[in-house]
Amino acid sequence: MSQLFFVSMVLIINGILYSKDLNKAEYVPNEIILKLASETKIISPHSFTTGVAEIDAALLKFTITDISPVVPYKKDLNPRLPDINRIYRIKYTDSIMPDILSDDLSELKHVIYAEPRYIHYETTTPNDPYYSNQWHLPVIGANYAWNTTLGDTNVIIAIVDDAIDLDHEDLAANIFINWAEYNGTAGLDDDFNGYVDDINGWDFAENDNDPNPVIGSQNHGTHVAGCASAVTDNDIGVAAPGWKCKILPLKFSNDQNGALSGDAAAAIIYAADMGATVTNNSYGGGGYSNYFLDAFLYAYELGTLSFASAGNSDENEL
Ligand SMILES: [Ca+2]
Ligand SMILES: [Ca+2]
Numbered sequence: 001m002s003q004l005f006f007v008s009m010v011l012i013i014n015g016i017l018y019s020k021d022l023n024k025a026e027y028v029p030n031e032i033i034l035k036l037a038s039e040t041k042i043i044s045p046h047s048f049t050t051g052v053a054e055i056d057a058a059l060l061k062f063t064i065t066d067i068s069p070v071v072p073y074k075k076d077l078n079p080r081l082p083d084i085n086r087i088y089r090i091k092y093t094d095s096i097m098p099d100i101l102s103d104d105l106s107e108l109k110h111v112i113y114a115e116p117r118y119i120h121y122e123t124t125t126p127n128d129p130y131y132s133n134q135w136h137l138p139v140i141g142a143n144y145a146w147n148t149t150l151g152d153t154n155v156i157i158a159i160v161d162d163a164i165d166l167d168h169e170d171l172a173a174n175i176f177i178n179w180a181e182y183n184g185t186a187g188l189d190d191d192f193n194g195y196v197d198d199i200n201g202w203d204f205a206e207n208d209n210d211p212n213p214v215i216g217s218q219n220h221g222t223h224v225a226g227c228a229s230a231v232t233d234n235d236i237g238v239a240a241p242g243w244k245c246k247i248l249p250l251k252f253s254n255d256q257n258g259a260l261s262g263d264a265a266a267a268i269i270y271a272a273d274m275g276a277t278v279t280n281n282s283y284g285g286g287g288y289s290n291y292f293l294d295a296f297l298y299a300y301e302l303g304t305l306s307f308a309s310a311g312n313s314d315e316n317e318l
């Protein structure tokens, strides 16, 4: 659940930033949908009038080119079902907006409803083979969010976790690169951040520049990184909300026994200094720490949002 919490939060952030366009209704010009009451006669396809005096008097002000049922007539329609035989599409040539015309018609007797014919868009479906198993992505509306943004390579998601497999086939292309060190000199701290050759993050347990797993149990961070931003629509593995956002791997698991004894708070400070957009902290453990609070406040003040998991126990306290 902790990982789902994080990906949900990413979508919520994206939703806040980009929800404006998704909510904007668009409709087909010069058409409306009209449903009439059950006491009205069925209108034949390609009519010009409805046969209801009050409605026809209102439509007389416009140039109606077609009134047709939306679906072929259904005989013996079960009365428990909506009366789809009396839903019509009206086409006209005047300049009045469909929402205004439908509002006017809605006021009339015998009209159940009138509305513009809304335009719908296909939602984005990535080609990753396991996407069909990832039921959580549609649940959080990821496919709708992807209509607006497919992630941004400038968004850096710091994964503070046990270890991250940098060469994973579904992660490698999304791993953050510190170009100052990449193009710099081996053995020198080219960007003067206090960490030598930190090209792809840092190992805060072993104090080296390799955040890769060493023992088999160090597989959690790779999983979490994939949940956040596996390379998506690449015909490989899974899809992820981040799609192409960058993963900054920050390892804090001990290579001898897998214990999370490395300095996670220092990793959060490092992430903020590297300009991470968010830090993900899918781990837990007791004890209130002022040092951790300082790390989170430091990141917050530098514009880095931090997310922590709720944990996998049934405790109600974070
Ligand atoms: Ca450095
Ligand atoms: Ca260097």
Ligand SMILES: [Ca+2]
Pocket: 203, 206, 208, 209, 210, 211, 212
């Ligand atoms: Ca290492």
Ligand SMILES: [Ca+2]
Pocket: 128, 170, 230, 231, 232, 233, 234, 235, 236, 237, 238, 239
């Ligand atoms: Ca993939």
